[in-house]
Amino acid sequence: MTVLVLRALGLGDALAGVAALRGVRRAWPGHRVVLAAPQPIGQWLADHGVVDAVLPTRGLSQLPWPWAGPGGAQDAPGCLAVNLHGRGPQSHRVLQATRPDALVAFDNTEAGHIGPDWDETEHEVLRWCRLVQSVGGHCGPEDLRLGPSDPLSGRSEVGGQAEVIVHPGAAAEARRWPAARWTQVVVALTAQGHRVVLTGSEAERGLCARVRQGAGQGAAVRNAAGELGLPALAELVSTARLLVSGDTGVAHLATAYGTPSVTLFGPTPPSLWGPTIDLARHAVVWHGEPGAPPRDPNAGRLDPALAQIPVDEVVAACESALTQLPATANETTTPSWPDRPATRSAVPSPAPHAQA
The missing domain is CATH 3.40.50.2000 (Glycogen Phosphorylase B;)
Structure with missing residues (x-):
């Protein structure tokens, strides 16, 4: 089974979606995760093991699916599709056109899809984690990290000074x-x-x-x-x-x-x-x-x-x-901005993709 994820956006958007992408992998362990995204960003995430392959995509253009990936073998028409791009309807329809077995996405009447409600006041990272959590993909802000557990170690020096x-x-x-x-x-x-x-x-x-x-x-x-x-x-x-x-x-x-x-x-x-x-x-x-x-x-x-x-x-x-560098690199507390919405904390247990 292939899990096709759409997030055809820039660098900041891609990095804000890393936690949710890791949740996708946890929700469907053993499945191949293909990210539809700009080639340089998607390949870089693939090199980090966040996804397995990148389907080069610009914006909300039609996706060539089934797709012959790097190995040359074409994916089957059916797949699980996850919309980490937007609230729809355009992004929903791009994924619906691939004829997925199921679509994980926010609720959108125009696209005929029922899903979790979109919250305009929600932090970008928490929003996409909530969507993936709704189908059993455990993830949170701590999954944004790409570096070592102690990121302060090994800072590069230039002329004896970082x-x-x-x-x-x-x-x-x-x-x-x-x-x-x-x-x-x-x-x-x-x-x-x-x-x-x-x-x-x-x-x-x-x-x-x-x-x-x-x-x-x-x-x-x-x-x-x-x-x-x-x-x-x-x-x-x-x-x-x-x-x-x-x-x-x-x-x-x-x-x-x-x-x-x-x-x-x-x-x-x-x-x-x-x-x-x-x-x-x-x-x-x-x-x-x-x-x-x-x-x-x-x-x-x-x-x-x-x-x-x-x-x-x-x-x-x-x-x-x-x-005034902090003593530890492991603080993961969610910020308490004055206008930040309450954090979602309930994470459902893993569920098969057929329930998405």
Whole structure:
């Protein structure tokens, strides 16, 4: 039996779904888990053993199913389908078109599917864990980890000192803190003796170059934007001293590897997308209004809540993270954000897929 899982989204979304993916494997042990996702992200998760294979997918395009995977053998028409992509109906229909034996997904009348209710106020990690828990897949935030049990060990050293990663970019303008402020953060970090590496996509190489040039710190700051594929970026984050970034995919790498981090939030509150494990090592900076609905994270202008974050607050958060590391790497308490919904705790016993 194949379990076909749809989550054809970006890096941050993929990492937020790792816990649920592990729940899928526990619900159907011995079955092959195929993830429909962008090739680089899906293959990276397969290399980590989170899934068995990746069906390269962009967005909500039709899935080629039955599918001849890496071994060449074509999957049977029937499969178990799990929608970790969205609430439907489009994503439901993409999976329904594969003629699955059963579909695990949130309730959607338009797609003719009955399932658990969608909760707009639920944290992204907890939402998908709840869906998988509804069919017997035990999972929780602690399953987000990809690194060792003691993530503070083995931090890489550059010239005798571990690097601090500063990631100034984001996919949308709404989540991009101004470059001039990032420059001031880099200046403060190097003034304290830290070596800084700037990361980003190829499209963000110019942004990182401006930040580096503005900081004027020479060899103390290097620009690695556009030079790192996902495996290399993950390795860098896993061994860094600290990651400082906006609310974007790289922040979830810090969660996965237990790397201390400072994350700046804007349109989306941390109650929906913030860290849920190792809370003593992950600081969030947010000037939004608790309880207010999130704004468009893909808007084309700087979000007001992000614009309100001052440089000195970010620098202070970095100083705290760099000087007050927690004694243990195993804290898994779920955060108590002011506007966070109650945690779901009931996990049903494993059930066969026919009941999904």
